[in-house]
Amino acid sequence: MTRRVALLAHEGLPDRAKTAVGVLRYADAEVVAVVDREIAEADPDARVTDYVPEVPDAPIVGRVADAPDFDALVIGVAPIGGGFDESWRPDVRIALEAGADVVAGLHYFLADDEEFAALAAEHGGELRDVRRPPDDLTVAEGRARDLDAEIVLTVGTDCSTGKMTTTRELYEAARERGVDAAFVPTGQTGIIIEDWGIPIDRTVSDFTASAVERMCVERADHDYLFVEGQGSLIHPAYSAVTTGLLHGAMPDSLVMCHDAGREAIHGYESFEIPNPGYVAEMYESLAEPIAPTEVVAGALNTSGLDGETATEATKRYRAQLDAPVADPIRDGAERLLEAVL
Amino acid sequence: MTRRVALLAHEGLPDRAKTAVGVLRYADAEVVAVVDREIAEADPDARVTDYVPEVPDAPIVGRVADAPDFDALVIGVAPIGGGFDESWRPDVRIALEAGADVVAGLHYFLADDEEFAALAAEHGGELRDVRRPPDDLTVAEGRARDLDAEIVLTVGTDCSTGKMTTTRELYEAARERGVDAAFVPTGQTGIIIEDWGIPIDRTVSDFTASAVERMCVERADHDYLFVEGQGSLIHPAYSAVTTGLLHGAMPDSLVMCHDAGREAIHGYESFEIPNPGYVAEMYESLAEPIAPTEVVAGALNTSGLDGETATEATKRYRAQLDAPVADPIRDGAERLLEAVL
Numbered sequence: 001m002t003r004r005v006a007l008l009a010h011e012g013l014p015d016r017a018k019t020a021v022g023v024l025r026y027a028d029a030e031v032v033a034v035v036d037r038e039i040a041e042a043d044p045d046a047r048v049t050d051y052v053p054e055v056p057d058a059p060i061v062g063r064v065a066d067a068p069d070f071d072a073l074v075i076g077v078a079p080i081g082g083g084f085d086e087s088w089r090p091d092v093r094i095a096l097e098a099g100a101d102v103v104a105g106l107h108y109f110l111a112d113d114e115e116f117a118a119l120a121a122e123h124g125g126e127l128r129d130v131r132r133p134p135d136d137l138t139v140a141e142g143r144a145r146d147l148d149a150e151i152v153l154t155v156g157t158d159c160s161t162g163k164m165t166t167t168r169e170l171y172e173a174a175r176e177r178g179v180d181a182a183f184v185p186t187g188q189t190g191i192i193i194e195d196w197g198i199p200i201d202r203t204v205s206d207f208t209a210s211a212v213e214r215m216c217v218e219r220a221d222h223d224y225l226f227v228e229g230q231g232s233l234i235h236p237a238y239s240a241v242t243t244g245l246l247h248g249a250m251p252d253s254l255v256m257c258h259d260a261g262r263e264a265i266h267g268y269e270s271f272e273i274p275n276p277g278y279v280a281e282m283y284e285s286l287a288e289p290i291a292p293t294e295v296v297a298g299a300l301n302t303s304g305l306d307g308e309t310a311t312e313a314t315k316r317y318r319a320q321l322d323a324p325v326a327d328p329i330r331d332g333a334e335r336l337l338e339a340v341l
Numbered sequence: 342m343t344r345r346v347a348l349l350a351h352e353g354l355p356d357r358a359k360t361a362v363g364v365l366r367y368a369d370a371e372v373v374a375v376v377d378r379e380i381a382e383a384d385p386d387a388r389v390t391d392y393v394p395e396v397p398d399a400p401i402v403g404r405v406a407d408a409p410d411f412d413a414l415v416i417g418v419a420p421i422g423g424g425f426d427e428s429w430r431p432d433v434r435i436a437l438e439a440g441a442d443v444v445a446g447l448h449y450f451l452a453d454d455e456e457f458a459a460l461a462a463e464h465g466g467e468l469r470d471v472r473r474p475p476d477d478l479t480v481a482e483g484r485a486r487d488l489d490a491e492i493v494l495t496v497g498t499d500c501s502t503g504k505m506t507t508t509r510e511l512y513e514a515a516r517e518r519g520v521d522a523a524f525v526p527t528g529q530t531g532i533i534i535e536d537w538g539i540p541i542d543r544t545v546s547d548f549t550a551s552a553v554e555r556m557c558v559e560r561a562d563h564d565y566l567f568v569e570g571q572g573s574l575i576h577p578a579y580s581a582v583t584t585g586l587l588h589g590a591m592p593d594s595l596v597m598c599h600d601a602g603r604e605a606i607h608g609y610e611s612f613e614i615p616n617p618g619y620v621a622e623m624y625e626s627l628a629e630p631i632a633p634t635e636v637v638a639g640a641l642n643t644s645g646l647d648g649e650t651a652t653e654a655t656k657r658y659r660a661q662l663d664a665p666v667a668d669p670i671r672d673g674a675e676r677l678l679e680a681v682l
Binding site: 080081082083107138139140141142200201202203204205206208209210233234235236237238239240241242243244247248268270271272273274279282285286289290 | 421422423424448479480481482483541542543544545546547549550551574575576577578579580581582583584585588589609611612613614615620623626627630631
């Protein structure tokens with residue numbers, strides 16, 4: 001994508017609009033506006049950089065109708081369950097009526113929506129559902145451990161702990177050093193950024209490991225593969241996906257992502273997050289009989305913490321993991337990359 | 342099903358035709374013939390009980406055309422990957438031309454096959470693909486641990502170690518004792534037998550835990566739920582499904598199934614099966630942060646072993662697990678049930 005994009009992020013910016021933030025940070029696109037009615041209502045002059053640091057700036061508007069011209073509307077929020085929020089319908093409608101494409105990573109496929117399909121056909125826009133997996137997937141062969149490429153997988157103590165960001169920052173830092181690296185996206189944001197990839201959480205469960213195996217095999221001519229993790233081994237809903245990734249990618253090393261402020265699974269508050277060191281051991285134990293690996297570094301999400309608190313949290317996380325720790329956004333990814341290479 | 346059934350099991354009987362054997366053992370149906378061309382060619386007078394002990398007898402024929410009249414053809418073999426073997430096409434065609442239903446648990450849906458769909462429509466038969474999950478699944482809520490019912494899940498050191506059989510034998514033994522028990526099928530065979538259930542390995546991976554959670558909630562008015570396990574935590578292709586089941590069912594106890602002769606993952610011979618006691622600990626560790634549970638008994642598949650070797654294997658498995666052990670087919674399920682209740 002080297003085109004003009006509007007990002008739909010109602011009630012999402014910054015923390016509940018992972019896809020919007022990912023596109024702002026990493027995509028090869030010009031973001032003309034972020035659409036968040038909550039923010040725009042409170043402050044009509046709001047700018048993206050008030051909410052997301054160190055990205056190209058853009059206005060925040062209340063509805064798509066108020067955005068400058070764009071080529072594609074990207075749905076930048078992913079509610080739990082991946083449904084389509086009917087309150088977004090007028091915005092999508094206006095984008096399609098203007099002839100723009102609409103890109104989404106929802107479980108609900110926009111192309112299957114009769115109104116949207118008709119509008120796209122009428123005005124020449126494309127409905128691109130990146131969460132639709134290829135239909136020729138089959139079962140894994142157990143091949144990834146035999147690939148020459150060094151495979152690095154991010155794992156986490158929960159969803160939304162920064163796995164996509166960490167993977168992407170590691171990949172970009174490696175490339176800057178001249179390392180022959182590839183990014184293997186497994187979720188909607190990464191796939192939208194990379195314009196390639198399989199949405200691992202949407203595959204048939206028998207084929208989850210196979211989907212990541214296939215991507216690693218396709219990129220095996222690189223020296224390093226940075227595989228975007230999903231979910232968490234201790235998540236009551238998403239642990240299946242995480243396990244399929246771990247056993248399908250057969251990584252040489254793991255980087256474990258944790259949110260400094262998080263004490264329970266997001267949205268499942270009765271499920272406590274145990275000591276991250278214990279969670280790291282769980283990942284290593286589960287990998288052991290299939291392809292042994294190790295948590296070699298920890299990525300700590302300290303967004304929202306002041307400097308001193310962040311430093312303390314980093315120190316604590318380092319002790320828990322007994323491995324190098326950094327916040328890839330606050331501190332950069334260099335220290336993590338050192339541990340991986 | 343209280344009707345006449347033919348079982349397609351080419352090159353499968355007895356060990357590679359799990360569904361055929363399951364239907365023979367447990368379904369409320371009259372099996373008029375098993376179709377296995379390999380056996381029928383070698384011995385035109387072959388009978389089912391030559392291969393599967395203690396089931397109602399039936400002839401083994403080489404093709405569906407040679408079977409006595411039946412109401413439904415059940416595909417009783419499940420090849421790795423769950424595809425449709427084109428060499429079965431003439432048999433399915435003949436069944437449909439005779440007006441029979443065809444019941445299958447393959448990943449390949451017969452109802453999507455143009456020729457079969459046309460034949461079924463023309464002759465009034467039904468194509469029933471039990472591996473098609475409901476389309477309204479969503480993410481798990483983490484509810485199963487709060488249910489009053491005692492939930493028992495079978496787990497294994499590999500696929501095809503006897504999880505369906507063990508679950509079914511436990512369920513039937515419990516019912517014989519007057520325990521208010523329900524059977525929760527998660528795979529094609531169990532669903533065909535029970536005429537209810539969700540094929541857990543065919544759900545979207547994000548919804549795997551949710552599918553078993555939904556079934557447990559639906560049956561929660563029983564005192565005991567016997568949940569059929571799938572795959573194995575140490576399987577390079579299917580561990581995602583196993584994890585989803587463990588975290589979705591949140592079982593109160595586990596019964597671990599192992600095949601006495603098995604040293605490596607079936608079909609993945611470079612993946613060794615570690616000490617079963619170690620595998621049991623892996624299940625317990627993975628369950629711990631979500632809903633703690635314990636392997637309370639071991640089901641050992643000793644089919645094909647002589648009495649003395651079976652006894653030795655049982656003794657070894659008991660020491661490895663430090664829990665009661667029995668082969669539910671050879672020894673009955675009583676000892677295992679005692680450990681569970």
